Amino acid sequence: MRILFKTLALCALLGISMSASAQCTNANLSAWDATNAANGATLNVQAGGVAGTACKLAVTQGPNKNGVATVRDDMATPEVRYRARFYIDATNMMATATGGAHRFKAFVAGNLDNPVPTTIDTKARPALLQMFVVGLGSNQARLGGFCRDLNSNGNRARFGSGANPGNVSLQTGWNSVEVEIVVGAGTGACRIWVNNNTEGTPDWEQTGIDNALLVGVKRANIGSVGATQAYADVVGSQEVYFDEFESRRQTFIGQL
Numbered sequence: 001m002r003i004l005f006k007t008l009a010l011c012a013l014l015g016i017s018m019s020a021s022a023q024c025t026n027a028n029l030s031a032w033d034a035t036n037a038a039n040g041a042t043l044n045v046q047a048g049g050v051a052g053t054a055c056k057l058a059v060t061q062g063p064n065k066n067g068v069a070t071v072r073d074d075m076a077t078p079e080v081r082y083r084a085r086f087y088i089d090a091t092n093m094m095a096t097a098t099g100g101a102h103r104f105k106a107f108v109a110g111n112l113d114n115p116v117p118t119t120i121d122t123k124a125r126p127a128l129l130q131m132f133v134v135g136l137g138s139n140q141a142r143l144g145g146f147c148r149d150l151n152s153n154g155n156r157a158r159f160g161s162g163a164n165p166g167n168v169s170l171q172t173g174w175n176s177v178e179v180e181i182v183v184g185a186g187t188g189a190c191r192i193w194v195n196n197n198t199e200g201t202p203d204w205e206q207t208g209i210d211n212a213l214l215v216g217v218k219r220a221n222i223g224s225v226g227a228t229q230a231y232a233d234v235v236g237s238q239e240v241y242f243d244e245f246e247s248r249r250q251t252f253i254g255q256l
Contacts, residue, residue, distance in 0.1 A: 024055040032071040041067030049243040056243040061236040070223035078216025085178040085253035086245040092238040097135020104227035107131040111218040143168040147190035150210040157206040166204025185212040199252040
């Protein structure tokens, strides 16, 4: 099991009272294996997280669709079963977005050492799971994206639209999002839980996946891994918040 942002939540876990302004500094980003802010995107640590935690990560896309503002979790070896849970508050984005053209990539779990060839994906994306936050207008948003699956149309099992989309809508305020990736050649699986504390009833799942070509999850990025230019133009200045990222191999994580 690996818990990140532990430096941000440690005092809360131990019941220690501490000034948020003293605790919540960008030095806390050292809890991650790497951080990246480029092309006008920003990330910083702010006071006031989910469920009474002291801090949260604030991300803006900036004016460029290629803006990147992420923190990164690296695994020593590829994980053939990977679970992650995080909280996201996209209220500011939801209030500004007017439709599905307004979307940004919020979470990617993949393996850069074993990307798929361009015959399978023209962009050779190394993602086993790629997740967008999609604005719908009227203060609404949903998750969208795919899990790599050579058995699905386009070699991707999509979620959030199309066949078997599941209920992956987001509410204003904090949302818990949990994912599970199982690697296998026809025996793999992907599952997503949104504001859902029941392991047996994921909001979206795809079984019988063939994702073995990617070997396993070796890196996860969370924040903004790029966006549409429409998002950058209209929503790029809005802050989106993340908190309480945790990853494991086996057991269900659940909500705080």
